[in-house]
Amino acid sequence: SGPQDGGASSGGGDGKAAKGGKLTVLNSEAQSDFDPARLYTSGGGNIPSLVFRTLTTRNRAAGAAGTKVVPDLATGLGTPSKNATVWTYTLKKGLKFEDGSAITSADIKYGVERSFAAELSGGAPYLRDWLIGGDTYQGPYKSGKGKKTLDSIETPDDRTIVFKLKKPVGDFPYLATQTQFAPVPRDKDTGTTYEKHPISSGPYEVVKNTNDGERLQLKRNTHWSQKVDDQRKAYPDTIDVRSGLDPAVINQRLSTSSGDDTAAITTDTNLGPAELAQIGQDKALKSRVGIGHFGYTDYLAFNPKVKPFDRPGVRRAISYAIGRSSVINAVGGSSLAEPATTFLPNQKAFGYTPYDHFPAGGNGNPAKAKEELRKAGYPDGLTVTLTHSTAEGEMGPKVAAAVQQSLAKAGITVKLKGLETNAYNEKRWDTDDTPGFFLSRWGADWPAGYPFLAPIFDGRQIVKDGANFNHAQLDDPAVNKEIDEISGLTDLDAAAERWGALDKKIGERALTVPLFHPVYQRLVGKNIQHVVISDWTGVLDISQVAVK
Amino acid sequence: MAVQDVLAPGAGDPPAPGPAAGARGVWRRLRTRPSAVVAGAVLAALLLAALAAPLLTAVSGQDPYTYHDELVNSASGGAPHGAFGGISGTHWLGVEPGTGRDLFARLVYGARVSLLVAAGALLLQVLIGVSVGLAAALGNRWADQVLSRITDVMVALPMLVLAIALTTVVPEDFPRPLLLILVMGALNWGGTSRLVRAQTLTLRRLDFVAAARLGGSGPLRVVRREMLPSLAAPVITHAAILLPSNIVLEASLSFLGIGVKPPTPAWGQMLSTATTWFRADPMYVLLPSGLLFVTVLAFTVLGDAVRTALDPREASRLRVGTRKEKTRD
Amino acid sequence: MTPHQPTDPAAGTAEPLVEVRGLTVDFPMGEETVRAVDDLSFRLTAGQALGIVGESGSGKSTVAAALLGLHRGTGAHLTGTVRVGGIDVATAPVRELRRLRGGIAAMVFQDPLSSLDPYLPIGDQIAEVHRIHTPQVSRRDARQRAITVLDRVGIPDAARRSRSRPHEFSGGMRQRALIAMALACAPRVLVADEPTTALDVTVQAQILDLLHDLRAETGMGLVLVSHDLGVVASSVEDMLVMRGGRAVERGPVGTVLKFPRQPYTRELLAAVPRVEARRAPMAAASALSSASTGDVLLEAAEVRREFGRRKDRTVAVDGVSLTVARGETLGIVGESGSGKTTLGRMLVRLLEPSGGSVRYRGHELTGVHSDLQMVFQDPVSSLNPRRGIGESVADPLRAAGNLTDMEITRRARELLERVGLDPRWYHRYPHEFSGGQRQRVGIARALAPGPKLIVCDEPVSALDVSTQAQVLSLLAELQRDLGLALVLIAHDLAVVRQASDRVAVMRQGTVVEEGPADTVYDAPDNPYTKALLAAVPVLDPAEAALRREARRNGGGLLRASAG
Amino acid sequence: MTERFTGLRFAAKRLVGAVTVLLVLSVVLYALFYLVPGDPAQLACGERCNPAQVAQVRGQLGLDEPAYAQYLHFLQGVFAGRDYSTGTSLQHCAAPCLGLSHQNDQQVTALIVAGLPATTSLAIGALVVWLALGVGTGLLSALRRGGVTERVLTVLTLAGTGTPVFILGLLLLMAVCAYLRWLPFPSYVPLSQDPEQWAWNMLLPWLTLGLFESAKYARLTRSATLEVLAEDHIRTFRAYGVSERALVTRHALRGALPPVIALSALDLGQVMGGAMLTEQLFGLPGLGRLLVDSVRSVDLPVVVGVVLVIGTAVVIANAVADVLYALADRRVVLS
Ligand SMILES: Nc1ncnc2c1ncn2[C@@H]1O[C@H](COP(=O)(O)OP(=O)(O)OP(=O)(O)O)[C@@H](O)[C@H]1O
């Protein structure tokens, strides 16, 4: 009995949402990156999306509807050229920065350009990979070598901006949701210190930013207008973001919900197993829990270059042997994770196509696993090493121990090898040194198949001397070709269907053992209304929240 | 090791003709204090339980590693089914939330690791502390300055941070308990060394040290024969305070993710994962923290008792005017 | 033993100030109990002075403490009655007892340093005590009172010094401060437990004079506890000799000292070394024979020793030259801090001289040498409390490393026997021995390497007279049998005279006078030596009174040395 | 006069020693963290940086230089300050410049200055709590030695120490803020902003850390007091009728304080950098957390900077303790 789907859209969501009031945000991580060039996720996550508007944005709606991409600064999702290599956007009229000056296409171009500067590292790799000249461009600052402007972005007039790509990209509207596409006025750019007070194009502007984003006080941006922004609701007058809190304390505060905490939410802290157990049957408390799904898959990764994982039989045996119940219990039980048999997340937007090539049930299928082992030449079982992170969490020791336990039943002895987070990441990303068998996970940059499958299975995305995510180092021309073809499609629904088929096909090779898709459960304060949780982010959308 | 040191007289072995006569006196004085006897018994029981962990779990029929998915409520965060954290005839102290592993087995096995780590680290702390303290007290002014300043910094450096750094530098297949022992031992000897330095400076002025030198003893011989025996008493009492703090430290290191490796159980590591559970499954928190508390209490009581038993002033408590008076004795 | 009541003219009429009747004190020690005081009775009327003498452990201090009820709560078991100022010490409620303590009877303890609070100014301590007994007095007046009494006991510049802490005072000043504390409460009787044992003769003389004057002035009673017969002789009228907790003899001082009736008292008197007596001829003859050959064993030339650096530098020994011949005894006397110990330690090279040289048999010494040994002043700290005494004695033999284990143990047992200890005590620990016995262990250890010379640093100052005599005769005997040379350091002039062929008198790091013992003592040349000799307490009360008078009239030098 | 000079010379000597130790310490840290896994450039750049970008960032951070050169630059910054570019302009980081954070380009000195108020607030308040609680219970149990009061106190203070600080703090938080609701959940308010709110919000952190440390002090005070009570001068005052309470509060306490002071100074230093668990639990933006975060992200300049600052604090605290010690106990000569 899994949790209800993300349609559970509102906590205290009855009553009419009203403007005004102060919203408190209790977070554990500081917003230490607050420069649009540095942010990674679409819209830079929750808080940045209150300050940065982008060409397009995610649809602020609950559940599956929320996986759609919609226009934001632009009037539409962009006009592709015939082969989807040139994308043209037109800006809405009457767009203004917080100082009242107009937002022009040049500001957007500059925002994209400065994201190439080494000083402002971070962000997703797509712009470099896709824009013509993106691989060599070093940004508009003095320190960068070569030309200071990027010619593949054109601004024929103040409201038009054109992007020229190396190859067909059907997903470009999704990419345009990222904060690199937020406007930055060149004369207000202060380089690395810009993040102290980025110039707002959204409904709120920064009043005070203390301790490198540890405390952010935001107030309404009077130059923002609901008329030119149909996505953000901006009910509260002020927003106070306090971070650096212990997750246990955040949840406790939200559940106690007294004083300022009655109007508090968190944008980064999930309920843990113990807290869920405690909430248990408490109806009042339960009604304040928002449940969401984000496109994420935790899986066991194989590196077939390492023996004995070069034998498909061994990989299949492990796929059969895995007991997902134990693994799911290790991360907090069925209300915090759903068993995964597909690599793609179980959402339509990704092209989810159900399959279970190696049915293991909840507790594994040791008999089948043993049979596979025998066929692979290991009639007496075998001993393997599972590499994992020592940090608590989904790639941490608990999950590793659960895997160890369930494989033991099939005669597979698992030795655990825990590495400290940095060492672990370095190792699993290192093409020459990738362990044979380890815990890994992948999340979507946007709800579509491309960013989910390409980095993992595209042979041309195997990265030497850097962070490689194609752990299996699969380089199959057929797969590569299919990826190219789908990614050129501008019909996103048609593309989704083909991504699902591709996933199912790759799944047969048992290069990964999908374990589970995490479920997010988060508390809000008593007086919080209008909780909207989309399947794009899986967590409540701060721009929709109202305070009673 | 230190555990044995403290308990040695309790083993009842006949005292050697040498210094044991003193130890025997201490033991005699200890024996007359009920609190010391109880504390000693508790520690002995713990030690025994740790040593006999496989035996005990054989009796209970559970091992510390097997998962029991059926015993936990997966839909509600993995809390154990049943009252008091799933206590039952088969699982005497209930099971671990999330995994359903037997808590009794994990606690007794955890005692092994925790006591081993704490005692091992203690040994190292005492070794380094005594050597550095002695060297500082007996070396020239330069050596003293250098060692004392290093000790200052050691005492006060954010130990957890260095611990994090060190544990990440060391190859991961290095045995964790040993690593913990090394890290805790290598970083937390400042207090001991200060104590030893101060005591040695006092001792050094005593005439029997001069007499030994006159008798032709070299510096090492003087240290070994004249000083170490006198240092033993304060160091032992100090150790009684250090040991429990080592257990707590193990917990803190686990909390920061650098404790012993799973699935090996250890008290500190159990505690660090248990914190959030104290409302949903209080037993899960109470058991390891209760045990820890009992251990700390027992060590402190015993340490106090040993100290008073070793203190000649306490021994001659009849001395005039040193006691507060009651109306009539 | 028939208790002899001190003959006191006022005894019949006045209620006695102190009345002790059938006092018995038992200390329960594990299974057995130690009877420290056994059926003791005495009384003291106002203005009277009683001296209690006896060897170490005879129960003197226990009696003194009983007078103030200090055994309460310690577990000691008391029977009999003790009444002080009309208060029954055993039954009085705590409040009453507090009034008694200080208010009626005040106590002056032996060790002046440890008896004062090291953290508080002396004046405050006195004021605090004063206010307890006169609560109506304001803080300020109490301080004033403290200054007055400090002034009274002869602390110069009392107003300023009342703000000093104890460590800034010299030993004699501290003892005065303790007496001042007693005075501040205007008690009717002063109980002084060995008030001068830790002090130099000159300072001792001043303190005793002070007590005498105060008594004359205020008419308070005095109970003076001491093992030193000379101290008692010069300060009290009546005395009581204790042994094993019992009173052996009592009576007026003059009578008891002149005509002791009990053998024990006679023994005690005989053991007291007399500064006016020449050395026993037998011992002297044997030593002189080799000394006269002029065979120089050890020679110190212009040795200096400084401590501390720059500002806080002290010169402990300032250019001392002396020689020790084979088999002779050189005595070194001088008051506390004069550099005796420092010099002695340099002679055996435990300390490195900052200047000058020490030559042994013509060769410059560069480190410790097994031929040169030392016996230390303090029998407590000179033996390792955690090692058996046999092991301590065997240690030098083991360090030498040329004997087997068997031989070492045998030799160590022989040595123990040689110094008069039972070899079966080999495995015993120092705390199981008396001071005298421990000093013997120290001597045995010094003998172990087969030395040619032993420096004895105050070998008997911590011991009572009878033990003192035993240890001194042991040293003499060893010297005779083994042909040892001795350097005997002591502040007790009589002890030095008894045991030395030659004497050096030290003051402030230098030797002010040196020569054959009899010459120095009988015809002192240096005024300082003269003053020292004049300060030695004598056993004859009449003579003591004369000397006191002489000191009062012409003691300029002494005053100077007390500052 | 003399005393003051002795004090000055003592301070000067201490300073030289301290600077040397700190230098050695920084070298050790550099060496240690050089070996720590995790590439700061990669971490700063983010997961999906391509190798060229990582290389660019590495150059930007100066990480492409050999280790010794990096260290020398660091030293240069400490003694002479240095300039750095924000991309759009050049900024100066005045000496003592501890460099720039690899992770967010902030000046380390600024980060430390930002973290100091919370950390010092925590440390000093906790110090007061543990002194009050520790010395108080220590004295009480010395007075009531052997009695029920003493046993109860012992168990209580040990309960504080025997519980890891993260559990102790959480329990306090639950009890006070969630169950009893005596206080709202604390969130840090700087002293400069609102002293009253500051105090209210620091109350629980102070209590947590203070409780955790107090047992040590209770035991120390108790044993030191008993030790002083066994000394001869106590006998003197008892023999003059001084009451038991006055003996303890006036005479014994004074003697028991010096070791308490000495230990406090050390612990104060320890708390400056070691209270990260408390800081984390209560969301205090202090040095401890800064340190842990930067250790995790191999942000060497921040790690070295914070440790150096803490080290300096420790040295100062030690020196102050020595002086206090000498003041409390005039017999002790500075050496
Ligand atoms: N507190 C005590 N506990 C046990 N025995 C004690 C205690 N105090 C004294 N005694 C014993 O009582 C006897 C008398 O001791 P006391 O101190 O009165 O002797 P004293 O005559 O003052 O000796 P000294 O000249 O050495 O001071 C000794 O045998 C001593 O060992």
Ligand SMILES: Nc1ncnc2c1ncn2[C@@H]1O[C@H](COP(=O)(O)OP(=O)(O)OP(=O)(O)O)[C@@H](O)[C@H]1O
């Ligand atoms: N280790 C030391 N450090 C500093 N000063 C010292 C040291 N040892 C001795 N002194 C000083 O040197 C002087 C001589 O001391 P010494 O101990 O030699 O005197 P003494 O004649 O043996 O006195 P006493 O009769 O008290 O034993 C004293 O002023 C003393 O304070």
Ligand SMILES: [Mg+2]
């Ligand atoms: Mg006595």
Ligand SMILES: [Mg+2]
């Ligand atoms: Mg001396």
